Amino acid sequence: xxxxxxxxxxxxxxxxxxxxxxxxxxxxxxxxxxxxxxxxxxxxxxxxxxxxxxxxxxxxxxxxxxxxxxxxxxxxxxxxxxxxxxxxxxxxxxxxxxxxxxxxxxxxxxxxxxxxxxxxxxxxxxxxxxxxxxxxxxxxxxxxxxxxxxxxxxxxxxxxxxxxxxxxxxxxxxxxxxxxxxxxxxxxxxxxxxxxxxxxxxxxxxxxxxxxxxxxxxxxxxxxxxxxxxxxxxxxxxxxxxxxxxxxxxxxxxxxxxxxxxxxxxxxxxxxxxxxxxxxxxxxxxxxxxxxxxxxxxxxxxxxxxxxxxxxxxxxxxxxxxxxxxxxxxxxxxxxxxxxxxxxxxxxxxxxxxxxxxxxxxxxxxxxxxxxxxxxxxxxxxxxxxxxxxxxxxxxxxxxxxxxxxxxxxxxxxxxxxxxxxxxxxxxxxxxxxxxxxxxxxxxxxxxxxxxxxxxxxxxxxxxxxxxxxxxxxxxxxxxxxxxxxxxxxxxxxxxxxxxxxxxxxxxxxxxxxxxxxxxxxxxxxxxxxxxxxxxxxxxxxxxxxxxxxxxxxxxxxxxxxxxxxxxxxxxxxxxxxxxxxxxxxxxxxxxxxxxxxxxxxxxxxxxxxxxxxxxxxxxxxxxxxxxxxxxxxxxxxxxxxxxxxxxxxxxxxxxxxxxxxxxxxxxxxxxxxxxxxxxxxxxxxxxxxxxx
Amino acid sequence: xxxxxxxxxxxxxxxxxxxxxxxxxxxxxxxxxxxxxxxxxxxxxxxxxxxxxxxxxxxxxxxxxxxxxxxxxxxxxxxxxxxxxxxxxxxxxxxxxxxxxx
Numbered sequence: 001x002x003x004x005x006x007x008x009x010x011x012x013x014x015x016x017x018x019x020x021x022x023x024x025x026x027x028x029x030x031x032x033x034x035x036x037x038x039x040x041x042x043x044x045x046x047x048x049x050x051x052x053x054x055x056x057x058x059x060x061x062x063x064x065x066x067x068x069x070x071x072x073x074x075x076x077x078x079x080x081x082x083x084x085x086x087x088x089x090x091x092x093x094x095x096x097x098x099x100x101x102x103x104x105x106x107x108x109x110x111x112x113x114x115x116x117x118x119x120x121x122x123x124x125x126x127x128x129x130x131x132x133x134x135x136x137x138x139x140x141x142x143x144x145x146x147x148x149x150x151x152x153x154x155x156x157x158x159x160x161x162x163x164x165x166x167x168x169x170x171x172x173x174x175x176x177x178x179x180x181x182x183x184x185x186x187x188x189x190x191x192x193x194x195x196x197x198x199x200x201x202x203x204x205x206x207x208x209x210x211x212x213x214x215x216x217x218x219x220x221x222x223x224x225x226x227x228x229x230x231x232x233x234x235x236x237x238x239x240x241x242x243x244x245x246x247x248x249x250x251x252x253x254x255x256x257x258x259x260x261x262x263x264x265x266x267x268x269x270x271x272x273x274x275x276x277x278x279x280x281x282x283x284x285x286x287x288x289x290x291x292x293x294x295x296x297x298x299x300x301x302x303x304x305x306x307x308x309x310x311x312x313x314x315x316x317x318x319x320x321x322x323x324x325x326x327x328x329x330x331x332x333x334x335x336x337x338x339x340x341x342x343x344x345x346x347x348x349x350x351x352x353x354x355x356x357x358x359x360x361x362x363x364x365x366x367x368x369x370x371x372x373x374x375x376x377x378x379x380x381x382x383x384x385x386x387x388x389x390x391x392x393x394x395x396x397x398x399x400x401x402x403x404x405x406x407x408x409x410x411x412x413x414x415x416x417x418x419x420x421x422x423x424x425x426x427x428x429x430x431x432x433x434x435x436x437x438x439x440x441x442x443x444x445x446x447x448x449x450x451x452x453x454x455x456x457x458x459x460x461x462x463x464x465x466x467x468x469x470x471x472x473x474x475x476x477x478x479x480x481x482x483x484x485x486x487x488x489x490x491x492x493x494x495x496x497x498x499x500x501x502x503x504x505x506x507x508x509x510x511x512x513x514x515x516x517x518x519x520x521x522x523x524x525x526x527x528x529x530x531x532x533x534x535x536x537x538x539x540x541x542x543x544x545x546x547x548x549x550x551x552x553x554x555x556x557x558x559x560x561x562x563x564x565x566x567x568x569x570x571x572x573x574x575x576x577x578x579x580x581x582x583x584x585x586x587x588x589x590x591x592x593x594x595x596x597x598x599x600x601x602x603x604x605x606x607x608x609x610x611x612x613x614x615x616x617x618x619x620x621x622x623x624x625x626x627x628x629x630x631x632x633x634x635x636x637x638x639x640x641x642x643x644x645x646x647x648x649x650x651x652x653x654x655x656x657x658x659x660x661x662x663x664x665x666x667x668x669x670x671x672x673x674x675x676x677x678x679x680x681x682x683x684x685x686x687x688x689x690x691x692x693x
Numbered sequence: 694x695x696x697x698x699x700x701x702x703x704x705x706x707x708x709x710x711x712x713x714x715x716x717x718x719x720x721x722x723x724x725x726x727x728x729x730x731x732x733x734x735x736x737x738x739x740x741x742x743x744x745x746x747x748x749x750x751x752x753x754x755x756x757x758x759x760x761x762x763x764x765x766x767x768x769x770x771x772x773x774x775x776x777x778x779x780x781x782x783x784x785x786x787x788x789x790x791x792x793x794x795x
Contacts, residue, residue, distance in 0.1 A: 668791060669790075669791030670787065670788060670791055672719070672726075672787060675717055675718055676718050679714065679718070
């Protein structure tokens with residue numbers, strides 16, 4: 001069955017083609033949704049199947065054509081077909097061959113399941129959410145295309161294919177953010193996302209080229225194997241790591257390229273849930289984890305990952321404290337959580353990073369869909385200052401949203417708790433400062449999430465309830481919410497830390513993923529031990545203490561939120577008044593957008609205008625000058641033609657015409673004059689005859 | 694016939710021929726020109742006959758007959774043309790008949 005893994009990618013693409021080509025007229029609206037959801041559901045089933053296969057005996061695939069089983073026996077590479085036949089690169093120094101190969105290992109199998117499951121639920125939710133909107137078929141076609149691209153990215157066995165997926169999801173992100181393109185700010189947001197991502201992608205691309213130069217192959221497992229066995233190393237590896245991470249910075253919205261993600265909320269809410277929370281933005285984390293071996297051998301690059309991640313986590317969380325748009329809060333929360341994942345990856349806790357990625361995918365998708373449901377119920381209102389008391393009107397949304405919020409806040413028992421603790425613990429082991437940063441961000445996270453919940457669902461309604469009839473969303477929307485809520489709670493239990501399960505080691509997730517991060521070559525070298533270096537030095541007591549501290553911080557955050565937004569609603573205003581300058585700084589998002597505008601966008605526009613002027617005056621001037629010169633010359637040439645050449649010809653004509661004046665006299669038409677001439681001629685001839693002979 | 698007398702004949706012939714030539718060249722009327730042509734032909738006939746007598750051969754006489762015949766035919770054609778032109782222009786003035794110019 002693993003041989004048919006590419007079908008996972010193919011199904012959404014087929015759905016995209018069917019809906020994209022026929023959805024406008026031929027297919028009834030109801031069926032458009034069925035086709036799109038069906039395609040993703042098939043992918044999901046296949047993913048589960050592959051997961052099961054991978055956990056079974058994969059030895060039987062040994063020696064099959066187009067299949068490579070790693071020596072460790074936990075990873076299978078399937079080649080669908082040869083994409084780029086072996087060709088000479090770098091002036092014939094090396095040959096590069098790129099196959100369409102899928103890498104199926106613990107990491108990608110988990111990712112595929114998460115992506116297709118969350119994707120499927122969001123597809124179902126979209127049927128209800130987008131029912132009233134125009135371009136229904138277009139929306140589902142793009143959504144399917146996105147799924148196909150994301151699955152390509154996840155399953156890619158080589159960097160070239162990963163890049164296809166990488167760019168493909170970027171494209172779909174652009175298309176879907178700008179879905180309501182009639183509104184200019186939506187189109188602008190789409191463009192912004194695309195352009196900012198392009199900066200990161202450029203770094204990614206250079207990284208890929210550098211990989212080709214250094215390794216002569218783009219196959220991920222080959223590259224990692226080479227690094228693991230110490231064939232390549234040193235500064236190039238660090239450089240490649242940094243360049244690839246620049247790509248991740250763009251795609252995963254880290255400092256300094258995070259500005260597009262909050263704006264991306266202009267797209268439909270399910271899009272925000274699927275692309276800008278659960279899947280695409282985590283591609284960067286996935287990619288870094290995929291290249292775990294590389295990063296482990298490039299400590300400098302890894303440090304950069306950790307620092308950027310930590311900074312982003314706290315920075316975005318601080319902005320999230322003051323946002324008043326329900327989706328913007330979630331957007332900054334997403335940026336912050338992505339920061340967490342990079343923090344985890346940056347301290348070589350790749351398993352923890354992916355674990356958090358997975359849990360985050362579920363609860364953040366849930367939160368976004370919940371916010372979508374709220375927006376749906378409030379007829380498009382997104383400002384949480386105009387909400388409140390929705391608990392009574394939307395019970396299902398309320399409960400599921402609350403569960404999601406508790407999960408992200410890190411309350412014990414919910415999924416977010418396990419993954420966040422894991423990251424914080426690993427960070428503590430390697431760097432205390434970053435741990436403090438993470439901790440502070442965790443407190444903020446708890447605060448702003450609960451602020452969001454309180455302002456939206458609790459307290460008194462801050463709008464006219466009689467006039468604005470709020471209703472619960474239809475079942476097609478609430479069922480996905482419920483399913484996601486269940487997952488948000490239970491998915492954490494696949495990775496219970498050792499401390500909480502004395503005597504048994506039931507952190508299945510961690511162990512399942514290990515083969516992906518420690519290729520057998522690495523285990524032989526330095527990587528294997530290095531990843532878990534220092535973990536055992538920290539006693540179980542310390543780990544427990546860290547957990548307690550983190551939970552206390554989260555509870556304090558929740559308590560403050562409760563105090564400020566439920567108990568004493570006047571308090572936030574007073575606090576804001578006290579720290580006015582700080583409040584202004586944060587509520588204006590540190591003026592980063594304005595800074596970018598001033599430092600990059602405006603100078604760029606200036607450059608554009610100057611270039612345009614240069615074009616207009618210099619280039620066009622030159623061209624026009626040449627034109628005028630040519631016209632002038634042609635005038636001269638025509639003068640020459642008219643008067644000199646034609647003159648000569650005419651002179652000949654006039655000469656002949658003039659000579660006719662002379663000779664015309666001969667032709668009088670008078671017979672007598674002819675006769676006279678004949679006679680005269682005769683006389684002359686006779687005279688000559690007589691004189692000379 | 695001796696040569697002295699033949700000289701006079703030839704002289705007369707030359708005079709008549711010259712008169713014919715001058716007539717053709719100088720007169721305006723087409724009819725007169727035709728008559729002058731007849732004069733020249735007759736002058737030549739006279740010369741032929743004279744030489745025929747001197748040389749004791751009949752060839753000249755035969756030529757004369759032919760010339761007479763041709764002259765008659767030619768006079769007919771010439772006069773026909775003149776009449777045709779006269780019908781058109783009511784004149785026989787050769788200065789006005791410059792059709793050959795075109």
